[in-house]
Amino acid sequence: MRPAHKPASRSADLFARAKGSIPGGASRSTVLTEPHPIYIAEGRGAWLTDIDGNRYLDANNNFTSIILGHADPAIDAAVREQLSRGTAYSMATSIEIELAELLTGRLKSVDQIRFCNSGTEAVMGAIKAARAFTGRPLIVKVEGSYHGTYDHAEASLDPDPTEWGDAGSPTTVPYAGGAPTSVANEVAVIPFNDAEAARTTIRAVGERCAAILLDPMPSRVGMPTVTPEFLRSIEETAREVGALVILDEVISFRLAHGGAQEKLGISPDLTALAKIIGGGFPVGAVGGRADVMAVFAKQGGNRAALPSGGTFTANPVTMTAGLACMEQLDSDAFDRLDAIGTRCRTGLTTGFDAGSIAWQVTGAGSLFRIHPNKRAIRSYRDTRHSSDEAASMAELQRHLLEREVYLSDYGMGCWNLATTDDDIDLFVDSVISSIGALRL
Numbered sequence: 001m002r003p004a005h006k007p008a009s010r011s012a013d014l015f016a017r018a019k020g021s022i023p024g025g026a027s028r029s030t031v032l033t034e035p036h037p038i039y040i041a042e043g044r045g046a047w048l049t050d051i052d053g054n055r056y057l058d059a060n061n062n063f064t065s066i067i068l069g070h071a072d073p074a075i076d077a078a079v080r081e082q083l084s085r086g087t088a089y090s091m092a093t094s095i096e097i098e099l100a101e102l103l104t105g106r107l108k109s110v111d112q113i114r115f116c117n118s119g120t121e122a123v124m125g126a127i128k129a130a131r132a133f134t135g136r137p138l139i140v141k142v143e144g145s146y147h148g149t150y151d152h153a154e155a156s157l158d159p160d161p162t163e164w165g166d167a168g169s170p171t172t173v174p175y176a177g178g179a180p181t182s183v184a185n186e187v188a189v190i191p192f193n194d195a196e197a198a199r200t201t202i203r204a205v206g207e208r209c210a211a212i213l214l215d216p217m218p219s220r221v222g223m224p225t226v227t228p229e230f231l232r233s234i235e236e237t238a239r240e241v242g243a244l245v246i247l248d249e250v251i252s253f254r255l256a257h258g259g260a261q262e263k264l265g266i267s268p269d270l271t272a273l274a275k276i277i278g279g280g281f282p283v284g285a286v287g288g289r290a291d292v293m294a295v296f297a298k299q300g301g302n303r304a305a306l307p308s309g310g311t312f313t314a315n316p317v318t319m320t321a322g323l324a325c326m327e328q329l330d331s332d333a334f335d336r337l338d339a340i341g342t343r344c345r346t347g348l349t350t351g352f353d354a355g356s357i358a359w360q361v362t363g364a365g366s367l368f369r370i371h372p373n374k375r376a377i378r379s380y381r382d383t384r385h386s387s388d389e390a391a392s393m394a395e396l397q398r399h400l401l402e403r404e405v406y407l408s409d410y411g412m413g414c415w416n417l418a419t420t421d422d423d424i425d426l427f428v429d430s431v432i433s434s435i436g437a438l439r440l
């Protein structure tokens, strides 16, 4: 522990107070670090400062939504200018069109786009668009993959081994308490990177299948590298049965100028976006082929097949921030993000090897995930932590906080463009020394 690190006493006090008015003490369960959440006073560049005056290198970046750095000057200036003219109107603004044009210009498969306010809504909107377009109810998704909190999208997010069922054809397990049991009839689950299993399941649900929902590098599945065979089997079998492919690029859009779809050479029918496209503000979007996206538009005076709206949808503050952010993300920016991520992953792998530590790191671009084991990470079942592994990861998070680093408690992280090579070296040293201090 650095001598400057102060016990987070004001954060502890605030948490005690928060539990009175907020169940569990926070509206967002992921902020619940042990023994209490850390309340942040400000973020600048790659660093956060808490209300007790402690600083933390941010290895999470609001779960991958901050890409330039905290308090980016260009976003700050653009948003202030918009704020002085109002934050939300019940009429249209031109800035929505500018951001839509930027995004359709970057994503080859996206002719048109509709905005919303979160990745959850984007995925839900994409599923509903696929249902409206095909007239079919069912989706296929990957076991363990996180796509937000819509009931169908979160099925089989974190099933217990006792509920898994067959490896090639996993049981669909509704996630939230009280979720409709019909979810199990409307969602079929496949293991990641198993081309044969995907083909068999998609064919089996055949004419009931509206879409296959896929995150190409799912963080909860361990950030494995997707195989071309798996992608091909999904694309081909979807076409065979008349279903659509929805690519969830809520996180993976930060992998390349044209998103993961550009890197992988695939052309989904629909794409869900969120996080970085809001420049630090709440956002989501569904994009896709014009004939599919037509379900959102009124046809000949009738209501749209899929009406969509939202009081704060495409509000000018989010649109302004998103545009100011995305305009800075040129190909040099993605090269730098790749370089930062590579330095991190290489540094960790070298440190694990040098210390004979049986851990590993996966990921790509600015994204990484640390695993407290050496199992081959192919799918959710390889990645799921045992209770000892979960305890090690929670302890790692605590040790890192004492070393002025914030990482999620399951080892998923990412970097923003304000992160320096020295920051990355500090992170790598902190992870290696923290693992050395774990009671394994």
Ligand SMILES: Cc1ncc(COP(=O)(O)O)c(C=O)c1O
Residues within 6 Å of the ligand: 063, 117, 118, 119, 120, 121, 123, 146, 147, 148, 149, 215, 248, 249, 250, 251, 274, 275, 283
């Ligand atoms: C791949 C993926 N899809 C969807 C979501 C949901 O996004 P949001 O938290 O903005 O609702 C997330 C959130 O982390 C995500 O990682």
